[in-house]
Amino acid sequence: MPKIKGNLIIGQSGGATAVINSSLAGAVAEALRHEEVGEIYGMLDGVQGLLQEQLIDLRAQVGTPQKLDELKHTPSAALGMCRYKLNDSERERILAILKKYNIRYFLYAGGNDSADTCHRLDLMSREAGYELHAIGIPKTIDNDLPQMDHCPGYGSIARFLAIATQDSGIDSQAAHLVHPIKLIEVMGRNAGWVAASAVLGKRREEDAPHLIYTPERRLDPARFLQDVQEVYKKYGYCVAVIGETVRGPDGKTLGTQAEPYLVDSFGHKYYHGPAHYLMGLIIKELGITARYDKPGTIQRMSMLCASPVDLDEAWEAGAVAARRAIGGETGLMVTLLRGQDENGGYKCEYGVTALENIANTEHKMPVSYINAAGNFVTQDFIDYALPLIGGPIPAYLKLDRAALVKTSL
Amino acid sequence: MPKIKGNLIIGQSGGATAVINSSLAGAVAEALRHEEVGEIYGMLDGVQGLLQEQLIDLRAQVGTPQKLDELKHTPSAALGMCRYKLNDSERERILAILKKYNIRYFLYAGGNDSADTCHRLDLMSREAGYELHAIGIPKTIDNDLPQMDHCPGYGSIARFLAIATQDSGIDSQAAHLVHPIKLIEVMGRNAGWVAASAVLGKRREEDAPHLIYTPERRLDPARFLQDVQEVYKKYGYCVAVIGETVRGPDGKTLGTQAEPYLVDSFGHKYYHGPAHYLMGLIIKELGITARYDKPGTIQRMSMLCASPVDLDEAWEAGAVAARRAIGGETGLMVTLLRGQDENGGYKCEYGVTALENIANTEHKMPVSYINAAGNFVTQDFIDYALPLIGGPIPAYLKLDRAALVKTSL
The missing domain is CATH 3.40.50.450 (Rossmann fold)
Known part of the structure; x- marks a missing residue:
C-alpha cells in the first residue's frame, strides 16, 4: 500500500x-x-x-x-x-x-x-x-494553443455558433422583407477558429452563413460591401459572421479607427467592434436595413x-x-x-x-482553411472541425418557396 | 359526405x-x-x-x-x-x-x-x-396581447432567458475578480414580461438576476447605481436585466438622450440602448468594470x-x-x-x-408583479410564469465557496 x-x-x-x-x-x-x-x-x-x-x-x-x-x-x-x-x-x-x-x-x-x-x-x-x-x-x-490539434472548449462554442447561425439564417430569410442583412460578431482573440465554426450548420449553398471574416485576413470595407450586395442580390438576404478582432486595411481592429465611446478613469478606451462599424457602412452605403447580433458570454459557456x-x-x-x-x-x-x-x-x-x-504563443488558422477571397472557409476546415462538435447539428424543415401554386382559374 | x-x-x-x-x-x-x-x-x-x-x-x-x-x-x-x-x-x-x-x-x-x-x-x-x-x-x-392570460412564443423566450441569465450568473460569479458587473438587455417592446422572465432560473437569493428593470417603471440612474453597488458589496458581483425600452426620468428610452450614432438616408436615427448607457454610468461613476450582453434575435427563436x-x-x-x-x-x-x-x-x-x-392594444405587467422599489419582480409573477416555461430549468452544481479549508500546520 x-x-x-x-x-x-x-x-x-x-x-x-x-x-x-x-x-x-x-x-x-x-x-x-x-x-x-x-x-x-x-x-x-x-x-x-x-x-x-x-x-x-x-x-x-x-x-x-x-x-x-x-x-x-x-x-x-x-x-x-x-x-x-x-x-x-x-x-x-x-x-x-x-x-x-x-x-x-x-x-x-x-x-x-x-x-x-x-x-x-x-x-x-x-x-x-x-x-x-x-x-x-x-x-x-479560442482554439489557439500551439502543439495540439484542438483545445477543450472549442468544440462547444463551435456547436453553439453552428446552431445560432443556422437559427439566425432561417430567421433572416423569414424576415427578408424587413431585416435582410444580419451580421454576427463572435469571439476569438487573434485567430479565426471561432468565426469559422459558424459554417458547421450549413447544408446548402443558400444557407447561412454566406460570408465569414476571420482575423487572419484584413478586411477591405469596399470589398465587404460588394460581397454583401452580391449575396443579397442572389438570395434576398445575407448573414455574415465577423471575428471580433477583424482588422481593416490599416492593420487596426475595425471600429477602433473611430473615437472611443468611453474612456474610463484609468484611461482605458472602449470602442465599438467590427460589426457595429460594418452595419453602419451597409446602412449608409448600400441603403439596406442591417442588424447585428453579438451573442456575448453566452456563446462560450452554454451547456x-x-x-x-x-x-x-x-x-x-x-x-x-x-x-x-x-x-x-x-x-x-x-x-x-x-x-x-x-x-x-x-x-x-x-x-x-x-x-x-x-506560454505566450498563438496558433492561428492555416492558409488552407480560408478561401482565396478571404471571405469564407474551405472544406478542409469543415472536415477538421465537424467531428469536434459531435457531428452534424439537428436539421430543420425548410419549405420550398420556389414551388408556387399555379392556378388556371 | x-x-x-x-x-x-x-x-x-x-x-x-x-x-x-x-x-x-x-x-x-x-x-x-x-x-x-x-x-x-x-x-x-x-x-x-x-x-x-x-x-x-x-x-x-x-x-x-x-x-x-x-x-x-x-x-x-x-x-x-x-x-x-x-x-x-x-x-x-x-x-x-x-x-x-x-x-x-x-x-x-x-x-x-x-x-x-x-x-x-x-x-x-x-x-x-x-x-x-x-x-x-x-x-x-412580448406577451402583451390583451384578452388572454399569455401568448404563444412567450414561454420559449422566457425559458431561453431563464437559462441564459442563470448561465451569465455563474459566469459572472466565476469572473468576479475581473468582470463583476453584467447587464443583460432583453426584448419586450413596451411591456416587461420578457425582462421579468429572467428570474425564472433563480433558486437562491444570491443567484442571478439580482436586479430587473421593466419598462413599466421609470429608471432613475442615481438609484440604479445605488442598487448595483449594494448588490456588488453583498455578493461580490451583480447581474442586472434591463428591458430594451426602459425609460429614464424624462420618459424617454434610456440612451436616446444622447446623439444618435447613425442617421440613415431616410432620416431614421439609430441609438444605443439602455444597457450601453448604464454600463457607461457604472464604469464612470462607480469605477467598476462592467459589461453587457444583448442576446439579439437568438433569444426569441432558439429551438x-x-x-x-x-x-x-x-x-x-x-x-x-x-x-x-x-x-x-x-x-x-x-x-x-x-x-x-x-x-x-x-x-x-x-x-x-x-x-x-x-388590434392596437397592449397588455402591460400588472402592478402586483413588480416590487415596490421597481427593481425586481414579485413571487406572484413567478407563480404566474413558471408553468409557461414547462417548470424549473435544470439545476447546476454549485461549490460551497465559504467552506474554506482550515489547516493547523
Whole structure:
C-alpha cells in the first residue's frame, strides 16, 4: 500500500468555457483512484485565490460519481477564475503556502497565460528544491494553443455558433422583407477558429452563413460591401459572421479607427467592434436595413449547446493531467492530438508538451482553411472541425418557396 | 359526405418566435381532418406575399404527421413574415385573389398589427359579400396581447432567458475578480414580461438576476447605481436585466438622450440602448468594470431552449383557429386562458375574442408583479410564469465557496 505522498490542488483560470468543469471533474475522478494522493483541494479564483489561501475540499464537496457527473454538466468555472500574472516577489509566499498545505500535485486549467503561470510555479519550486508536479490542462474557446490539434472548449462554442447561425439564417430569410442583412460578431482573440465554426450548420449553398471574416485576413470595407450586395442580390438576404478582432486595411481592429465611446478613469478606451462599424457602412452605403447580433458570454459557456465530444475530451484531459502529475511528471501541458479509430474516423489522442511551448504563443488558422477571397472557409476546415462538435447539428424543415401554386382559374 | 366548401390559407406575420411554426403545423393538422377543406395554402411573407400570389401547397409539402412534427420543431417563420399594413386601395386586389384561389378560410398568426390586418380582411370580405372565415392565431414573445392570460412564443423566450441569465450568473460569479458587473438587455417592446422572465432560473437569493428593470417603471440612474453597488458589496458581483425600452426620468428610452450614432438616408436615427448607457454610468461613476450582453434575435427563436408547454400550446392555438374557421366563425382571435387541472395545477384553456379587441392594444405587467422599489419582480409573477416555461430549468452544481479549508500546520 503506497504511502500518501502529498496533496493535490487544482485551479481554473482565464475566460470560462462550457466544459472547463468537466476537466475539473475528470482530474478529481482520476485523483480519487490514487492512494498516494491525500487531500484534493480546489483553489478559488486561480492563483489569486491560492495566494490568499482560498482553498476548498473537493473530496468532500464532489467526491462521488454523481457529484462529479453534475459538475461535468455545469458550465463556467465552478472554482472561479482570475487573470493574474505571478511575479517573482510572490515566490516565497506561494512556496510557503504549497508547503503549508503539503501540496505536491498542482493542476491548472487555462490558456497560454495560465500555462505561463503553471510554468513559473514549476520553475520556482524546482529552484527552491521543493518537489512539485505541475501539469497544465488546456482550455480555451479560442482554439489557439500551439502543439495540439484542438483545445477543450472549442468544440462547444463551435456547436453553439453552428446552431445560432443556422437559427439566425432561417430567421433572416423569414424576415427578408424587413431585416435582410444580419451580421454576427463572435469571439476569438487573434485567430479565426471561432468565426469559422459558424459554417458547421450549413447544408446548402443558400444557407447561412454566406460570408465569414476571420482575423487572419484584413478586411477591405469596399470589398465587404460588394460581397454583401452580391449575396443579397442572389438570395434576398445575407448573414455574415465577423471575428471580433477583424482588422481593416490599416492593420487596426475595425471600429477602433473611430473615437472611443468611453474612456474610463484609468484611461482605458472602449470602442465599438467590427460589426457595429460594418452595419453602419451597409446602412449608409448600400441603403439596406442591417442588424447585428453579438451573442456575448453566452456563446462560450452554454451547456445546452455543449458538444458531447468536447465534454468527454475535457474530462479526459483533466484525468490525463492528474495521472501524469501523480506519475511523477512536471512542467508539462496535456495536448489533444488527432488520431484515427479502426474505421479511419475521428479519434482524440492525448499527449504532453513542455509548458514553455504553450506560454505566450498563438496558433492561428492555416492558409488552407480560408478561401482565396478571404471571405469564407474551405472544406478542409469543415472536415477538421465537424467531428469536434459531435457531428452534424439537428436539421430543420425548410419549405420550398420556389414551388408556387399555379392556378388556371 | 360534405362537399368541399373552399380552400384554406395560412400566413405568419411579425417577428418570428420559436413556436410560430408549431401553430402552423397545428392548423394544417386540423385542416387535414376536415373534408370540407380543399387545398391548404401557405402564403409566403404574410399578406405582402399574398398580394403577389406567392402561395405554396402545404398539403403537398407538409401533409404527413412526420413532416408536421418536423415543422413543429423548426423555429422562426417557415413561411416568411412581413410588417405590412393593408390599406383600402388594396381591397379589390386582395378580394380578387381570394376569389381566384377560392379561399374561404383565412388564418393569420401574429401580434396586434397582424390582428389588425386579419380584422381588415374580415371587414373587406363582409362588405363585399364574399364569404370568408378569418381567424387570428396569437403570437408574440412580448406577451402583451390583451384578452388572454399569455401568448404563444412567450414561454420559449422566457425559458431561453431563464437559462441564459442563470448561465451569465455563474459566469459572472466565476469572473468576479475581473468582470463583476453584467447587464443583460432583453426584448419586450413596451411591456416587461420578457425582462421579468429572467428570474425564472433563480433558486437562491444570491443567484442571478439580482436586479430587473421593466419598462413599466421609470429608471432613475442615481438609484440604479445605488442598487448595483449594494448588490456588488453583498455578493461580490451583480447581474442586472434591463428591458430594451426602459425609460429614464424624462420618459424617454434610456440612451436616446444622447446623439444618435447613425442617421440613415431616410432620416431614421439609430441609438444605443439602455444597457450601453448604464454600463457607461457604472464604469464612470462607480469605477467598476462592467459589461453587457444583448442576446439579439437568438433569444426569441432558439429551438434548443423552447418551452415544451409553449410548443404544445402554440400547436393547439393553430388547431383551434382552424376548427373555428372551418366551423363557420370569423372575425375572431384565439385566446389562451388559465384554467386548472383536476389537481389544481396549471392548465391552458382556449377561447376566442373579437379581432378588434386585440388590434392596437397592449397588455402591460400588472402592478402586483413588480416590487415596490421597481427593481425586481414579485413571487406572484413567478407563480404566474413558471408553468409557461414547462417548470424549473435544470439545476447546476454549485461549490460551497465559504467552506474554506482550515489547516493547523
